[in-house]
Amino acid sequence: MKQHRLAAAVALVGLVLAGCDSQTSDIKLESPAQKASYGIGLNMGKSLAQEGMDDLDSKAVALGIEDAIGKKEQRLKDEELVEAFGFLQKRAEERMTAMNEEAAKAGKKFLEENGKREGVVTTESGLQYEVLKKADGAQPKPTDVVTVHYEGKLTDGSVFDSSVERGSPIDLPVSGVIPGWVEGLQLMHVGEKYKFYIPSELAYGEQSPSPAIPANSVLVFDLELISIKGEEQAAPAQ
Structure with a gap:
């Protein structure tokens, strides 16, 4: 600051x-x-x-x-004001550093405990997921654009973003999202629903994108892979 x-x-x-x-x-x-x-x-x-x-x-x-x-x-003299602003700046930076460190520790503890639950799979990168609904559709490639529905939460359950609440799925490039999504989307088949637990280093890390997502936050997403763009017409009619 x-x-x-x-x-x-x-x-x-x-x-x-x-x-x-x-x-x-x-x-x-x-x-x-x-x-x-x-x-x-x-x-x-x-x-x-x-x-x-x-x-x-x-x-x-x-x-x-x-x-x-x-x-x-x-x-007050300018020198006194500069000193005062410097004090506040240093205090704010120290406070933010402490908050970030605490958030990182809390996130690590959450993932350690969450990974022990039945049905939760932890990948080599540290991404965790649960399969909520199985399907036999195609799997997206890094070059694909997909249509998804999602709801993003913090570990305390507070929702920070939701296409479900907006009532409209979104199209996005598989390789154009946070690393946790890039990896997670390629694990899924069209028609499946997963719950992802994304470590902060696979999300936004210390660079918070909005006040709703504190730095070093573990993000929890309910994600439904609806379709892969360009393959809708190729799929057989149900």
């Missing part, structure tokens, strides 16, 4: 807070501008909390904004 990013975040939150006075309970959230303003503050507050800034002093933030808008002399 860069210092200018941290400074911009603080400034934006301060701008929102400065317009609130102290009577936040009296603020109306009716017009699109008011709703958007609330959304900015809400999202920024969540972002700051994730960065470990849960001790942010909202009054001090508002004071800084008011001084800037009023063109008053700043109360």
Whole structure:
């Protein structure tokens, strides 16, 4: 996290807070501008909390904004501000490192225990799977495009993505997805349903693609292979 990013975040939150006075309970959230303003503050507050800034002093933030808008002399020297931002940056990085390490340990423990369950197969790469529904269809090749239905969850059961909920399967290239899917899809036959337990190193690792997927997360997917593109017409009519 860069210092200018941290400074911009603080400034934006301060701008929102400065317009609130102290009577936040009296603020109306009716017009699109008011709703958007609330959304900015809400999202920024969540972002700051994730960065470990849960001790942010909202009054001090508002004071800084008011001084800037009023063109008053700043109360702290630039050197003091740089030092303060550096402290927050270091603290956030340490916090994130600790969270990532804890997530990695939790994921490893989950996979160790999960691999002992009956019906769970662990491949050489560390990918784990269960066959939920067997079928005798064709198996996709790395060069194929397939049609699938899926639901992705974290190990705590929270859903982060689901074509099932959207009510529409998706087409995707076998070699154009995360490594766990690349391997897993080639194990499946058309018509089958598998449950995959994907280690973080076969998913996104430390590079979280969204707030819904923390870094170093083990991902759990229910995956149905509906068809291989180009082979639908070649399949015999049922």
